[in-house]
Amino acid sequence: MEGSKVKMEQAHVVMFPFILQGHIKVLLSLGELLSEAGLYVTFVNTHQNHKRLANLQALTTHFPNLHFESISDGLPDDHPRTLFQDFFEGMKTKTKPNFKELIVSLNKKSENGLCPPVTCIIGDGVMSFPIEVADELGIPIFSFYGTSARFLWAFFNIPKLVEEGQIPFFDDNMNYRIHGIPGLEGLLRRKDLPECCALKEIDHNMINFFVEETLAITKTSGLILNTFDELEIDSVQNVATKCSKLYTVAPINALLQSQIGPRAQSIASLGSLWDVEQNCIKWLDSQPSKSVVYVSFGSITKSSISQLKEFWHGLVDSGHPFLWVIRPGAILDEEVIPKELEKGQKERGYVVDWAPQEEVMAHKALGGFLNQSGWNSILESIVAGVPMICWPYSGDHFINCQCVTKVWKIGLELGDWDRLTIKTTIKELMGSRREEFQESVDKAAQWAKNCISKGGSSSLNLEKLIKDIKGIKEIKV
Numbered sequence: 445m446e447g448s449k450v451k452m453e454q455a456h457v458v459m460f461p462f463i464l465q466g467h468i469k470v471l472l473s474l475g476e477l478l479s480e481a482g483l484y485v486t487f488v489n490t491h492q493n494h495k496r497l498a499n500l501q502a503l504t505t506h507f508p509n510l511h512f513e514s515i516s517d518g519l520p521d522d523h524p525r526t527l528f529q530d531f532f533e534g535m536k537t538k539t540k541p542n543f544k545e546l547i548v549s550l551n552k553k554s555e556n557g558l559c560p561p562v563t564c565i566i567g568d569g570v571m572s573f574p575i576e577v578a579d580e581l582g583i584p585i586f587s588f589y590g591t592s593a594r595f596l597w598a599f600f601n602i603p604k605l606v607e608e609g610q611i612p613f614f615d616d617n618m619n620y621r622i623h624g625i626p627g628l629e630g631l632l633r634r635k636d637l638p639e640c641c642a643l644k645e646i647d648h649n650m651i652n653f654f655v656e657e658t659l660a661i662t663k664t665s666g667l668i669l670n671t672f673d674e675l676e677i678d679s680v681q682n683v684a685t686k687c688s689k690l691y692t693v694a695p696i697n698a699l700l701q702s703q704i705g706p707r708a709q710s711i712a713s714l715g716s717l718w719d720v721e722q723n724c725i726k727w728l729d730s731q732p733s734k735s736v737v738y739v740s741f742g743s744i745t746k747s748s749i750s751q752l753k754e755f756w757h758g759l760v761d762s763g764h765p766f767l768w769v770i771r772p773g774a775i776l777d778e779e780v781i782p783k784e785l786e787k788g789q790k791e792r793g794y795v796v797d798w799a800p801q802e803e804v805m806a807h808k809a810l811g812g813f814l815n816q817s818g819w820n821s822i823l824e825s826i827v828a829g830v831p832m833i834c835w836p837y838s839g840d841h842f843i844n845c846q847c848v849t850k851v852w853k854i855g856l857e858l859g860d861w862d863r864l865t866i867k868t869t870i871k872e873l874m875g876s877r878r879e880e881f882q883e884s885v886d887k888a889a890q891w892a893k894n895c896i897s898k899g900g901s902s903s904l905n906l907e908k909l910i911k912d913i914k915g916i917k918e919i920k921v
Contacts, residue, residue: 452561459474459488472487472715480704536571564586593679622634662687665688669693671823692905737811815834826892831884833858855873
């Protein structure tokens with residue numbers, strides 16, 4: 445073994461995230477926390493992602509107990525790996541045997557003193573096959589779910605909504621209110637439900653497939669949830685009724701920073717699927733305090749050229765400097781980026797392929813964050829105390845947007861993507877209602893700070909998780 449001497453008495457945790465950047469990043473941060481606590485961590489990626497991840501060797505230098513393995517997802521190289529049912533089913537049938545083989549091989553290595561035997565698995569909650577592998581091998585497993593508690597609670601209630609006749613719905617009124625879910629009354633609309641709920645057939649196999657995938661997490665040794673109690677206490681308590689144990693540990697990146705101190709800055713951009721462009725920080729250094737709008741729509745959102753043009757005009761017309769992430773592959777049909785965007789950089793904008801988001805969010809020049817309502821982005825915005833504009837795209841984005849605008853009141857929803865609406869919404873966030881939103885997000889930021897402090901809910905839950913994993917090791921011994 446490279447790095448540190450193997451201690452066979454160490455608890456050994458195998459972690460396997462879903463393939464998307466947001467899933468990898470947050471689970472990797474949890475892995476770093478566990479390794480920092482003295483657990484032996486094996487972090488598993490697919491071959492494709494393993495090749496793309498930035499400087500894993502540097503991470504193992506910072507965290508000697510952290511180790512990386514990769515497996516084939518079993519799909520052909522030219523498979524688009526788009527997030528549809530056939531892809532999830534493909535992983536269930538093709539990736540599962542490769543993951544099982546890896547676990548078996550790790551235990552064989554332990555017989556030769558090369559690593560401790562596997563104590564438990566932490567699998568991404570959007571995939572059920574790691575749970576099946578754990579069951580077949582007699583290994584305890586915890587599920588990690590990266591969304592809000594509200595979205596997961598809504599997912600848990602899909603069978604109830606089907607039974608009551610609220611799903612499926614046969615008209616196009618996506619703003620129609622869903623009722624009867626405790627804790628979500630008055631908040632949930634049809635558009636906020638998981639996308640499979642929009643299907644017209646009540647027995648559609650896609651509904652059944654995704655519900656079964658999600659409900660599988662209730663059969664594990666415990667659920668690790670990417671939220672914190674102060675932010676979603678009602679939904680956290682409701683989700684807890686479905687799980688044997690529940691550990692709320694967010695905001696995970698902030699929790700990691702609180703535990704490793706200055707080292708956090710040197711590892712912030714490691715483990716990214718895209719090359720991070722650090723020069724944008726120098727540009728931010730030259731901007732006035734709280735003047736910049738940061739624009740990033742995450743790792744899966746795709747936009748048309750016409751949408752990009754409207755955003756460019758809206759951003760320029762707002763009068764505020766902006767830092768805009770347009771990642772490779774973000775444009776539908778891979779069209780060429782218009783010349784206007786090049787001009788935009790010269791006028792008052794800065795466009796990059798990928799940014800060091802945590803560093804950007806913490807910068808004094810940042811005044812607002814225009815995003816796709818991804819849960820990681822929302823948590824990072826709350827931690828940094830930055831109000832936001834939400835342009836939801838898919839999945840949990842819609843219910844996240846509702847929480848931002850209606851529950852916590854820390855931002856606005858972008859009602860449309862024409863240039864006038866974009867300009868007006870930015871001006872409202874950065875100008876006429878700035879103090880209102882800043883006061884609300886500062887309050888939420890304090891909640892986050894409290895929960896990761898010594899004795900805070902997330903800090904205590906992390907300690908409990910580590911203790912429970914070590915307890916499994918002791919029972920096995």
